[in-house]
Amino acid sequence: MKIGVVTFPGSLDDGDARRAARIAGAESIVLWHADPNLHGVDAVVLPGGFSYGDYLRCGAIARFAPVMSTIVEAARVGLPVLGICNGFQVLCEAHLLPGALARNAHLHFRNRDQRLRIGSTASPWLRDYADGQEVVIPVKNGEGRYVADEATLDMLEAEGRIVARYVGENPNGSMREIAAIRNEAGNVVGIMPHPEHAVDALTGPSVDGIGFFTSIIKAAVALRPASLTGARA
């Protein structure tokens, strides 16, 4: 099981995302923004950071990176993609997810351990969570306020596509306390907090984030044809 993590110029959390993939038991593969080849990965993580300096808008320029055109195409036919923080912004800019992430309502960069409630597990990234489960995962963003028009928000709620909501204080003013959403098929998830920072008791507030990575490993094994699984075992 190979999880590819994209490195854009200005990515910060690509190293932590690769480490999380390894801790979960996957092989982690470095994907480079200028290389359109996905090198046979089974899933892709778009990591946090400030891709291309976040000039113009967060994620606006990263969306046009050569690797993104391949990822957008592959995601439309089922490749699992997880966008974390800046990666979530890139997914919205690439129109793989609806809405946008705007400047935090209080203007402060917010960096803290955040309680979330999982709202949908209908995604290969969420198999190891339960509906309604509360988790603690660090949030660290300056532009994490999820916004969309009312019709889109109603649609996300009606279709059960709100993957996680903030519990307690809303750290950035996100509409309807949205911390994470998924696409219709469930293979694309965007999350503003950082599950890759909550995979090891030594370095995180919990190990609640490892579930995203263990989930996708299980899903990939389940999806792989039996002959292939046998050949690789």
Add this chain to the structure above:
Amino acid sequence: MARVVVDVMLKPEILDPQGQAVANALPGLGLDGVTSVRIGKHIEIEFADGSADDTLERAHAIADRLLANPVIEDFTIRADDLEGADR
């Protein structure tokens, strides 16, 4: 050479905390009577050549695909010095 100006503004219904912060700072400067401040981006694009229509069309494509995010922003395009410009 032709110059086109693109102004990008947050849609009216989208909260603009930057604008609010500026508005809230004004009374401290003794500048009263301001009811609202909204902050956007002013972008100047220079083209090497092309007809006015062609230039505006290209500027529109640039604004629509990259400069503005239509989910949260509106844009206007201005090309004062283009001959035959119709907007």
